[in-house]
Ligand code: PRP
């Protein structure tokens with residue numbers, strides 16, 4: 001059987017709560033940022049399962065030696081926030097992955113064509129092929145931005161099956177594009193919404209995530 005893109009919507013009350021806060025049009029920017037931080041934290045916690053590299057060892061407790069599992073420091077872990085809105089999820093992700101390298105990627109959609117343009121690329125020329133990558137971007141709408149990000153990463157040696165996407169609202173067009181090209185990939189999202197409107201906004205969605213995060 002062909003592998004399929006896996007999309008997880010963790011049924012967790014904290015994720016549901018902060019999604020509701022983020023969706024609410026009356027939520028001010030300062031609280032919207034808190035919602036993004038919390039969603040980044042809890043979705044990263046879920047995504048870290050079977051993704052963070054571990055090693056088996058033994059530790060000496062005050063009473064006896066016992067088997068133990070530690071995070072493997074030899075395998076690189078990277079977080080790639082898609083600017084601007086992906087920065088909102090970064091703080092929560094970083095609290096759980098304090099040793100991860102952060103590679104910023106700035107993408108902005110043209111308001112007419114909805115095509116993404118890259119204005120900042122801090123990715124290295126080549127990644128260690130074992131690198132675990134977590135991409136943060138709250139909105140997967142038409143899929144143009146996440147497909148551009150995945151292309152930049154895979155060109156530099158990243159294995160899609162070692163990659164996780166943490167987002168808040170995912171829409172079918174983006175998920176279909178990811179599934180067609182990167183079937184081994186796994187997405188963690190707070191919700192899958194029904195549609196993208198003619199202006200490229202997810203409905204019901206939460207509006208413009210970048211503008212709401214930064215109050216612009
Ligand atoms: C938003 C969002 C995604 C993109 C999703 O960024 O953060 O990166 O749109 O849309 P797509 O799936 O149709 O490509 P935007 O271009 O608005 O930039 P911003 O984060 O700076 O606001």
Ligand code: URA
Pocket residue numbers: 085139141200201202203205206207208209210
């Ligand atoms: N980007 C956003 O910020 N919101 C959407 O609904 C779609 C793309």
